[in-house]
Each structure stands twice: as structure tokens, then as C-alpha cells.
Amino acid sequence: MREDVEAMDIRDVTANWVNAAVLQKQIEARVAALADLRHTPLFFGRLDYLETAQEGQRFYVGRRHVHDADGDPMVVDWRAPVSRPFYRASRKDPMHIGLRRRFGYTGGDLTAYEDEHLTDPDEQERTSRLLQAEIERPRVGPMRDIVATIQPEQDEIVRSGLAGTVCVQGGPGTGKTAVGLHRVAYLLYAHRERLARTGTLVIGPNRSFLHYIEQVLPALGELEVRQATVDELVGTHVEVRGTDTAPAGVVKGDARMAEVLRRAVRSYVTVPAEPVVVVRGSRRWRVPAYELQQIVTELLDRDIRYGAARDALPQRIAHAVLVRMEQAGEAPDDRVQDAVARNAAVKAAVKEVWPPVDPAKLVLRLLSDPAFLAVHADGVLDPEEQAAILWAKPPRSVRSARWSAADAVLVDEAADLVSRTPSLGHVVLDEAQDLSPMQYRAVGRRCTTGSATVLGDLAQGTTPWATRSWAEALAHLGKPEAAVEELTAGFRVPREVIAYASRLLPHMSPGLAEVRSVRESPGSLDVRPADGDADVVAACTESLRHQGSIGLIAADARVPALAEALAGAGLVHLAPGDETTPDCRLTLVPASLAKGLEYDHVVLDDPAAIVAAEPDERTGLRRLYVALTRAVSGLTVLHSAALPPQLCKSTTP
Numbered sequence: 001m002r003e004d005v006e007a008m009d010i011r012d013v014t015a016n017w018v019n020a021a022v023l024q025k026q027i028e029a030r031v032a033a034l035a036d037l038r039h040t041p042l043f044f045g046r047l048d049y050l051e052t053a054q055e056g057q058r059f060y061v062g063r064r065h066v067h068d069a070d071g072d073p074m075v076v077d078w079r080a081p082v083s084r085p086f087y088r089a090s091r092k093d094p095m096h097i098g099l100r101r102r103f104g105y106t107g108g109d110l111t112a113y114e115d116e117h118l119t120d121p122d123e124q125e126r127t128s129r130l131l132q133a134e135i136e137r138p139r140v141g142p143m144r145d146i147v148a149t150i151q152p153e154q155d156e157i158v159r160s161g162l163a164g165t166v167c168v169q170g171g172p173g174t175g176k177t178a179v180g181l182h183r184v185a186y187l188l189y190a191h192r193e194r195l196a197r198t199g200t201l202v203i204g205p206n207r208s209f210l211h212y213i214e215q216v217l218p219a220l221g222e223l224e225v226r227q228a229t230v231d232e233l234v235g236t237h238v239e240v241r242g243t244d245t246a247p248a249g250v251v252k253g254d255a256r257m258a259e260v261l262r263r264a265v266r267s268y269v270t271v272p273a274e275p276v277v278v279v280r281g282s283r284r285w286r287v288p289a290y291e292l293q294q295i296v297t298e299l300l301d302r303d304i305r306y307g308a309a310r311d312a313l314p315q316r317i318a319h320a321v322l323v324r325m326e327q328a329g330e331a332p333d334d335r336v337q338d339a340v341a342r343n344a345a346v347k348a349a350v351k352e353v354w355p356p357v358d359p360a361k362l363v364l365r366l367l368s369d370p371a372f373l374a375v376h377a378d379g380v381l382d383p384e385e386q387a388a389i390l391w392a393k394p395p396r397s398v399r400s401a402r403w404s405a406a407d408a409v410l411v412d413e414a415a416d417l418v419s420r421t422p423s424l425g426h427v428v429l430d431e432a433q434d435l436s437p438m439q440y441r442a443v444g445r446r447c448t449t450g451s452a453t454v455l456g457d458l459a460q461g462t463t464p465w466a467t468r469s470w471a472e473a474l475a476h477l478g479k480p481e482a483a484v485e486e487l488t489a490g491f492r493v494p495r496e497v498i499a500y501a502s503r504l505l506p507h508m509s510p511g512l513a514e515v516r517s518v519r520e521s522p523g524s525l526d527v528r529p530a531d532g533d534a535d536v537v538a539a540c541t542e543s544l545r546h547q548g549s550i551g552l553i554a555a556d557a558r559v560p561a562l563a564e565a566l567a568g569a570g571l572v573h574l575a576p577g578d579e580t581t582p583d584c585r586l587t588l589v590p591a592s593l594a595k596g597l598e599y600d601h602v603v604l605d606d607p608a609a610i611v612a613a614e615p616d617e618r619t620g621l622r623r624l625y626v627a628l629t630r631a632v633s634g635l636t637v638l639h640s641a642a643l644p645p646q647l648c649k650s651t652t653p
């Protein structure tokens, strides 16, 4: 198929060079999408339909559609409707499937298969060993796709329609990220044209996470999906160089700030007190102040964007002039209206009444002028909250201000009040629990006419403004009608390790259910005291005897010392987001960047230090919970200080 595309000669079929260039680009994209991936087999499943459906045909299911030289299908795309039973059929509902076969591969070689005769009453239900093997396959390199083993509860989310927003709550390792990415791939297949026009975006918590997941969609043949962090999305207006204290960040991230900004933007409109007089030829046309006031009030009441109303105002004034012309017996046409709208008197009135607003300058003024803030925050923020967000030393200009990430979100909100932010077709928001209400709004305006997949775990919220309930979050996102689904089966963390980490749950997120590990292997858990960095280095060396990736997770402040100790012992290590290779498998991970990542073996340095590094105990325990749940096979916990009491079995909250 690739050779066919490569051999296409478009010289005679294109009308001009533009067409030729467009076609050439499309061909290149197609060739890229058909690239051979060394260890990725063309198919991973087979479905034999019963005679009652699909004429009893046999289908091979794979990552993409493959046809033979005659154009007859050899492999059907996993997203095609005929592939659905591969993921959903069960003994209870065989979906007209006689045989389902799963193929297992080792490095691209076919090495195993598993058959299920779904309609055979004598056949025992077995757990899939291929699934277990797939999960346990050592991890080297970036995150992999899971198309061969998507589970029914995951598939339901993957294949849910484009129109609806879905929110997925799930504990660590339940496959939320995987499901979100596969949903994008599915939606691109089912609604390719529409999404090609409107665009899709995956939002992750930081760049290292995005690097980690960036290969999943290309491996599924999808190359067009943009990835960004929220900070990157909103960071186009101002340069972020500052940070906020927690109290300031909480207020700036509060949804009430939207109302403060709305009022502040609208405050730039002044009710006209003077008439507008337009001179055309020998005639003077006068629109009195009360009529201008009506126009302005009506535009304000319509609650359209500040900038759109500003653009409409000259035409509205011109219209009032035209009405007068008609009353005087003239017959002006549209061109006259346009000319009047561009008349200097009209322009001057618009400038006076509805001046342009620069979003960054507006936020700068709000955060540096106590009186201006007090007027617009009156009844919305109390004096203490106002004081918390005011700059101690007001900057002199937008350029010299030390904007924080939360400020950039405010500027983005203000920019949207002035002119509408374009909406994408679909947005996946991962690790959503950490967003502030204002950040949810920023994401929400990027999918106002589209839909979203919101993924998160309330127990892993580690920001001072972390989400307390999905209903609230979805309301801020502008999708209150979204369905909230729960994933409960854990694929990453082995049983013993998840049980250990879950001891923290009642102390930091009471009411949230423990993840039920689907892993047959209990995993290895080793908790022991350490005497200095040499012990930590020794534990890493020990872990490196196993296959796969090793993550040494430590409190951020411990990272420099540990980096030195590793280097001193001749152990080369990577930073999160760097790709592990067979030669370099050890990553030193600051606890603040561990979220969303995973390693075959985790060495966890001093849990108490991870807890202590956070501003409050609950956040500290949550950070520790995240760190404890990164391991796929084994976890070694080394503590130089006493373990946090919540990790000891007998404690109850």
C-alpha cells in the first residue's frame, strides 16, 4: 500500500501548482501514516462471525486497514464497526461471533494465540494471559498503545460519540490516559473530515508527560493531534516569569475572577453624553445622545464580546443616520451606510464610548490599582482576597511585569471577553483534577462548539485549588451535562503495591474506592530503612538487574544530591520525559513531575520528605500516593527518616 502511494504520479492530474502542492502534502501524510513500525504487527486479532451476521466472514483486526493488490481488505481497522466485538463480545452477549482469537507477539514475531468460542457452553471463561503478558512487558521507551487489549469498560469510553463530553474518574493506572488517547484516535476515524477542519488537542500537565505520551497517536497512524499544557495554551498573551503564593493562586484561580474581569472590561464603555453629528455634503445629520445611549445599552445587554460590540457600534450609529436620511426623503444604499460608519465623527464617538481594551493591560491594572480592583470586585471578592492578589510592587508595563501562570489565565479570560477564542472539535484534558476553575474555563472556551474527554483522579489532586467534585469542574468547563464514568480496574500497579499505597486514601481522599488490580502478579514490595544516599544508589543498581525502566522518585529538594550520588557511582540517569533506551533505563524523577508517568521498578526515596515538601499534609500525602503508584512490577521504599504514620497499617484517620 505504501509503495502504491509512493509511486503515484500526480504531474498530469493537477490543474495548477497549488493543487499539486496540496496533493503532494496529502501523499506525504499518507506515506507517513503507512510507515512500517518495526515491532508493531499488522494485526492482533481475528473474528470469525457466525453465519447469522456478516455472512459468516472472518476478519483480521489491526491498527489500520490493510488491503491486498486487488483492493480487498486483509486487515480491518480496530475502530471499524465490524471490529467492535473484538472488544465487547462476551459469553453473555457474543455479538454473532463464533471465534475470537488474540495474537501475542514478542518483538514483532508471532509467538502465541488465545481462542475463545463465545457460543460454546462447555468452554470455561479464562482470564487472558496475553493481557497479563502485555501489561507486564517491560517498559522501555515512550508510552505504548493498548489497541490489542482495550477492555470492555474502557472501550465504552473510547467509542462514545463525538457529540458528548465524557469525564472519567479513575485511580492510578486504570488506563485513563490510554483511554483518552484511543478515544481521539477513534473519533478521528469516525469523524475524520469534521475533526480535520476543527482540530483536536490533548492537554497534559507538563512537557515531560507530553513527551512520554507523544508516540501513542502516531503509532495508531494519527499524526495531526496537537499536544499542549494549559500554561502553553494561555501563555500566548504574556510571558510567564513569576509565581504566586498559594493564597493568591487560589483567589486568581477562583471562578469569581471571571465576574471581576467581566465587570472590568465592560467598565471601559462610557454612556454617550454628546450627540454625533455627521456632515455629508451640505447636510448635517444628528443622532442625539439619548438614541446613542439606547444603542449602547442594547449592545451591552446583548452580552456579545466587547470587541464584536465595538465593531458593530459604527454600523449601528450609521444606521441611525440612514433612518434620518430616509425620513428626509433620500434613498441611501449600503455603500452610504458604510461610508457613514467610517466617518470621522462616528469613529471619534466610538473611540470615546467603546475604546479598545488590551487584555494584558486590563489585568495589569486590576492587579496593581487597588481602587480599580475594589470597584469591580465589590461584592465578589472580600477585602482580604483583594489584598491577596494585588501586586506588592506594581510593575510599570506589561512587558516588565512578572506574570504568573494564574495571571496568564486571567489575561486569557480577558482576551476572550474582548474577542471569542476559536473552538476546537475535541479536547482531551488529562490529569484534570489539578486545574483551577479559571483553568477549566480556559480549556472550556477552546471546545465551546466541540466536545471534551476529561480524565482525572480526585485522589491525585496536588494543587491548592485541586478539584473537589467532577460536577463542579464540568460546570466550570461549560459542559455540565457531561457523563461521569468510573474506571476501577487497575492495570499498572500490582496488588501488593496498590494495597500499600491505598493505606493513604482514607487520610487524604476519604470515600474514594481503592483500585482493584487486575494483575495476577502480586508485585514486589520492599520497605526498608536507608542509611544515606549510598543505600539509595545501591537499590537502583539492584533494580537495574531487572528488565525494563527504573524510576528513582524523590522529593524535589533531594534531586541534586541524588543526581550527584548516582553520577559518583557511575550510574547514568535521565530526566522525566527523556526516552529510556535499553542502555539507559534509570530516570531520576522529582516527585512533583511523577504524575502520569510509570516505571517497571520504582525506588522511592524517603516518603516523609515527599510529604513534608508540600504546604499541607493532605497535599503531601497525595503527592506520596502518586509517587507510590508509578510502579508496574516492583517498588522499593527507602526511608532515612520514620515513615509517615498513615503508611503504617494500624492507623485510622
Ligand SMILES: Nc1ncnc2c1ncn2[C@@H]1O[C@H](COP(=O)(O)OP(=O)(O)OP(=O)(O)O)[C@@H](O)[C@H]1O
Pocket: 131, 134, 135, 144, 145, 146, 149, 150, 151, 154, 170, 171, 172, 173, 174, 175, 176, 177, 178, 179, 457, 460, 491, 492, 595, 596, 597, 598, 629
Ligand atoms: N487495556 C489495557 N491493556 C493493556 N495495558 C493497559 C490497559 N489499560 C491500561 N493499560 C496500561 O496501564 C498503564 C496505566 O495506564 P494509564 O497511564 O493510562 O493510567 P492512568 O489511569 O492515566 O494512570 P494515572 O492516574 O497514574 O495517570 C499503562 O502502561 C497502560 O498502557
